[in-house]
Amino acid sequence: MKDNGRMLKKLLEMVVKTYEQEMDCAEVFEVLDIYAEAMVRGEDVSAMLPKVKHHLEMCRDCFEEYEALVRILESPDL
């Protein structure tokens, strides 16, 4: 039963955050390097590129890639 409730909650959360126009994975990949560099420089990336931020909230694959790229950019010896 708890499983059913969790399933429903995840589904509803996804629906709530769904917009008519969203960027897809390929479009986000195109700008992921620019977005990650801006984030590491401390710029307000969510204001600059809100659709990228939204996609990263919706797509775990892209978010993991974004996080991995940021870890490289923030590493001390690179």
Next chain:
Amino acid sequence: MERTNEQWVSDLRSSGSAQDQALGDLRDKIRKGLPYSLSKWLTPSDPNFDVLADEIVQETLLRVLDHLLSFEGRSKFTTWAHKIAVRIALTELRRKRWEDVSLDEWVQGDDGVSGFDRIAAMTPNPDLSAEQVDIMERIQQVIHDDLSEKQRTALLAIGVHGMPVEEVARRMNMKRNALYKLLHDARLRLKKSMAADGLNPEEILAAFEQG
């Protein structure tokens, strides 16, 4: 000396020692980035790390050379190359991590209850009001009536069970981007159908969380 973006592109497009030197330098940079990018997946002390890292670096260099003309210079060249390495690396790691998982597991559970039927195939629960049970049944009806089988599978595997888009796409013989679009269409369809049916997802979520 650090190369500018233009020098990277120019050296990699040249031939002879300038290209060899640039390829060697880029190889080193990509390799040094991997312990950081892969830290949530694999540590450098893992016996598989070195072999995987070598494969990733090699594949990245090939892809960078193939796509050199598409680099627009809007980020540092090395960031662009790291981005390509990260995509290659995580694609491979996801494949390995999920290789034993079949989509059927999500779509058709061990108990024979299929996918989203689970939402409504619940035994009466004293924690839920009759109204909440009714809402769950109506949502399940919308999912059944308005989404295709592919959309239901994608929504269930990715949205509910957290399977990577990439891995679901591979199992459905689709490109990752096409599957993301299919998933977006499914979410949007669900949102519109729920609205047409008088169901407000924000209110339902709030009610369930209070309950």
